Amino acid sequence: xxxxxxxxxxNVDPGTLNPYxxxxxxxxxxGAETDLDLGHxxxxxxxxxxxxxxxxxxxIYQTVINKERDGDYLGKTVQVxxxxxxxxxxxxxxxxxxxxxxxxxxxxxxxxxxxxxxFVEAVRQIQWELPEEDCVVLHxxxxxxxxxxxxxxxxxxxxxxxxxxxxxxxxxVIVCRTEQPLSTELRRKIALFCNVKPEAVIEAMxxxxxxxxxxxxxxxxxxxxxxxxxxxxNFTDPELNLWKAFLEKLSQPKHEVNIGxxxxxxxxxxxxxSILEAFIHAGAVNQCKVNIIDVHSEHLLxxxxxxxxxxxxxxxxxxxxxxxxxxxxxxxVRHAREHHLPFFGICxxxxxxxxxxxxxxxxxxxxxxTEMNPETGHPVIDLMEAQKQITEKGGTMRLGAYDxxxxxxxxxxxxxxxxxxxxxxxxxxxxxxQYAAEFVKGGLTTSGRxxxxxxxxxxxxxxxxxxxxxxYHPELxxxxxxxxxxxxxxxxxxxxxxQANHASKFxxxxxxxx
Ligand code: GLN
Numbered sequence: 001x002x003x004x005x006x007x008x009x010x011n012v013d014p015g016t017l018n019p020y021x022x023x024x025x026x027x028x029x030x031g032a033e034t035d036l037d038l039g040h041x042x043x044x045x046x047x048x049x050x051x052x053x054x055x056x057x058x059x060i061y062q063t064v065i066n067k068e069r070d071g072d073y074l075g076k077t078v079q080v081x082x083x084x085x086x087x088x089x090x091x092x093x094x095x096x097x098x099x100x101x102x103x104x105x106x107x108x109x110x111x112x113x114x115x116x117x118x119f120v121e122a123v124r125q126i127q128w129e130l131p132e133e134d135c136v137v138l139h140x141x142x143x144x145x146x147x148x149x150x151x152x153x154x155x156x157x158x159x160x161x162x163x164x165x166x167x168x169x170x171x172x173v174i175v176c177r178t179e180q181p182l183s184t185e186l187r188r189k190i191a192l193f194c195n196v197k198p199e200a201v202i203e204a205m206x207x208x209x210x211x212x213x214x215x216x217x218x219x220x221x222x223x224x225x226x227x228x229x230x231x232x233x234n235f236t237d238p239e240l241n242l243w244k245a246f247l248e249k250l251s252q253p254k255h256e257v258n259i260g261x262x263x264x265x266x267x268x269x270x271x272x273x274s275i276l277e278a279f280i281h282a283g284a285v286n287q288c289k290v291n292i293i294d295v296h297s298e299h300l301l302x303x304x305x306x307x308x309x310x311x312x313x314x315x316x317x318x319x320x321x322x323x324x325x326x327x328x329x330x331x332x333v334r335h336a337r338e339h340h341l342p343f344f345g346i347c348x349x350x351x352x353x354x355x356x357x358x359x360x361x362x363x364x365x366x367x368x369x370t371e372m373n374p375e376t377g378h379p380v381i382d383l384m385e386a387q388k389q390i391t392e393k394g395g396t397m398r399l400g401a402y403d404x405x406x407x408x409x410x411x412x413x414x415x416x417x418x419x420x421x422x423x424x425x426x427x428x429x430x431x432x433x434q435y436a437a438e439f440v441k442g443g444l445t446t447s448g449r450x451x452x453x454x455x456x457x458x459x460x461x462x463x464x465x466x467x468x469x470x471x472y473h474p475e476l477x478x479x480x481x482x483x484x485x486x487x488x489x490x491x492x493x494x495x496x497x498x499q500a501n502h503a504s505k506f507x508x509x510x511x512x513x514x
Pocket of ligand 1: 348427
């Protein structure tokens with residue numbers, strides 16, 4: 001089975017949206033820039049998604065308008081119903097043609113929104129067209145809790161189900177987001193007003209972690225209700241041993257480390273969603289609670305960097321675009337390099353590590369990326385020739401999965417345990433090969449390359465316990481069942497750093513007391 005998301009906004013994809021507005025942009029193997037919910041789908045299902053898993057109103061209209069221009073509807077008036085709704089339905093059915101038995105289609109937005117109307121209408125038509133047992137509609141609602149009255153309110157649920165019915169869709173299951181348990185009486189009330197069986201009212205209570213939610217849904221028997229509606233009888237109990245083992249490790253940490261996340265949007269949880277989730281997976285493997293300490297790079301200066309980073313056991317410099325805050329990021333990398341603090345640079349973070357090394361080790365004071373300084377005398381990060389010609393912004397970066405060959409006897413090789421990997425990209429600028437030999441001579445190895453276009457994908461510093469920068473986004477491939485090896489090793493390195501540091505602090509205090 002697979003999951004897809006329909007977003008009612010007019011952007012063709014979320015690639016051009018500001019992370020402040022929409023959170024991180026998730027990238028699939030086939031290079032689609034998608035809603036961050038696809039990250040959750042992959043982390044939970046452990047199977048890759050694709051462009052077909054995320055569709056926006058913009059993409060639907062673009063397809064229909066292109067067809068109209070091509071003359072596909074010649075003589076016809078092109079309308080929301082049936083042309084837009086037909087295109088929505090085609091995309092709902094598409095994944096079924098790719099071999100999936102069950103497709104979960106999530107509609108973003110809220111019932112009653114003007115923009116989601118064509119999607120709800122498409123659901124109405126599909127429910128009408130498909131055999132009864134091939135379609136089930138789940139409606140997710142909020143049951144607010146009024147603290148002062150100590151009371152759960154069902155009115156908003158009744159209201160949204162009523163609105164949905166007016167649009168012609170009758171949900172089979174009501175999933176209720178709530179802070180407090182739903183009583184039997186409340187469930188009966190919701191069932192009665194919403195015209196579903198009481199067992200089809202599912203309590204979705206706040207959980208300690210989202211990874212507990214599947215277990216809670218199982219307890220609510222949501223799976224059985226759906227299977228029954230779909231007339232699927234030949235099922236076995238779900239195999240959840242790995243999942244439960246992960247939850248157990250997650251809830252019983254033996255270590256605790258502080259990792260600094262240096263970025264531009266650090267105050268916004270969703271902007272680095274996949275990175276935060278990858279740390280949850282890697283933390284569980286190491287039975288380690290990973291505290292992410294947000295560090296705003298704009299506030300980092302040579303004179304305060306040591307103070308600001310003093311409690312960290314590891315430093316991650318995040319992906320990003322534009323020049324805001326880059327000098328602070330470079331200062332942070334310098335601190336990590338000089339103090340042997342475990343360092344992990346992702347995409348822009350890797351580029352910052354290359355610039356820092358060029359400036360402070362190789363002595364090229366003006367070294368920079370041409371993204372921030374097109375006039376630099378040492379463009380150690382530069383655009384590929386192919387990128388220089390492109391003027392359009394949407395979907396024109398180096399996107400999606402690329403192979404990478406890892407050299408043996410490197411940190412990268414020890415981490416991955418293999419020489420051929422594939423990782424996802426989302427960037428325009430690249431390591432400038434012209435300088436590769438001088439970097440290697442200075443002590444910064446290029447340990448991973450894409451063979452086809454000879455691009456540097458991984459850099460590392462040899463005389464450092466853990467210093468790695470990657471041009472790709474490893475966080476996008478970390479799942480509960482396959483935690484990403486770089487994150488796992490990075491957390492391990494942070495634990496080692498902390499133990500060494502605490503030991504030395506301990507020795508110092510001992511010495512002081514003698
Ligand atoms: N801005 C950089 C580039 O386009 C890095 C992008 C990123 O971190 N995703 O190459």
